[in-house]
Amino acid sequence: LYEKYIPDAQALRQSPEIQQYMWTGNLGPYELSSTTPGEAGDAIFERNDDYYMRDHVEESNVQVMDDGFAEAPYFERLLRDREPEQATLNERWRAGDGDRYVPDTDIIEELQQRDDTTVAEELSPFISMMFFNQRANGHPMLKSAEGRIAINSIVDKQVIVEDVKRGLEGPPAATYQPRWSQFYDDSLVTARGIGVENADIRAARDRIRELDGFSVEEV
Structure with a gap:
C-alpha cells in the first residue's frame, strides 16, 4: 500500500485505504461501508457476500456451527454507534434506542426486570481490564516499583x-494469555491479587517497611 503513495506520507494518511480501513482486508461477515470519525459517531457495515465461513460449515470442528452459518450473515446492514459515556448509553437504551448493547454490571438487575429487554450472558475469549490510578503523582508510594507491587499484591481480584462486578465477570486473570491457551505457562506467571492470603499481606507490609519514608501501622 505505501508504495502507491511514496514519497507523500500525508497522502497515505488521507488515503481511503487508511481512512476507511480498507487496507486490513476482511474475513468477517460484514464489510465497513462508512464511518464517522471521532470518539462518538457511528459506523455502517454491509453484508459480506463472500463470507468464507459459509463454505466450511460441514468441515468445521466448532460444535455450534451446524447449519447456523450456512447462509450467514443474516442481516443486510448493521449500524454501530460509538458512545463514550456509559451513562448516556444506559439512558438511550431506556428510551428504546438500539437493539443491542453491552451494559455495566451495576445496571444488570434493572435490565432483567424490563419486559422489553432480554439479558444474555456471552462467553468471550478476551481479557477485560479495570484501571486504578498508579501514577507517580497519585501517591508517593507509587513512585517506587516495590510500592506498586505491594499494593497490587493485596488488591483481591476475586x-x-x-x-x-456482582459475580457477572471473571474469573480474574494474571496475564493477557488465557489459562486455557496452549501457550499459557503457569510456572512463569506471578499471580498477584489472586487468592490473597495472610502471607501475601505480610509480604506487602515488609515491602512497604523497606521503602524510605514509609512505615506500617498494625491495626
Missing part, C-alpha cells in the same frame, strides 16, 4: 469480581 473480591472485585464478586462484590464490585
Whole structure:
C-alpha cells in the first residue's frame, strides 16, 4: 500500500485505504461501508457476500456451527454507534434506542426486570481490564516499583469480581494469555491479587517497611 503513495506520507494518511480501513482486508461477515470519525459517531457495515465461513460449515470442528452459518450473515446492514459515556448509553437504551448493547454490571438487575429487554450472558475469549490510578503523582508510594507491587499484591481480584462486578465477570486473570491457551505457562506467571492470603499481606507490609519514608501501622 505505501508504495502507491511514496514519497507523500500525508497522502497515505488521507488515503481511503487508511481512512476507511480498507487496507486490513476482511474475513468477517460484514464489510465497513462508512464511518464517522471521532470518539462518538457511528459506523455502517454491509453484508459480506463472500463470507468464507459459509463454505466450511460441514468441515468445521466448532460444535455450534451446524447449519447456523450456512447462509450467514443474516442481516443486510448493521449500524454501530460509538458512545463514550456509559451513562448516556444506559439512558438511550431506556428510551428504546438500539437493539443491542453491552451494559455495566451495576445496571444488570434493572435490565432483567424490563419486559422489553432480554439479558444474555456471552462467553468471550478476551481479557477485560479495570484501571486504578498508579501514577507517580497519585501517591508517593507509587513512585517506587516495590510500592506498586505491594499494593497490587493485596488488591483481591476475586473480591472485585464478586462484590464490585456482582459475580457477572471473571474469573480474574494474571496475564493477557488465557489459562486455557496452549501457550499459557503457569510456572512463569506471578499471580498477584489472586487468592490473597495472610502471607501475601505480610509480604506487602515488609515491602512497604523497606521503602524510605514509609512505615506500617498494625491495626
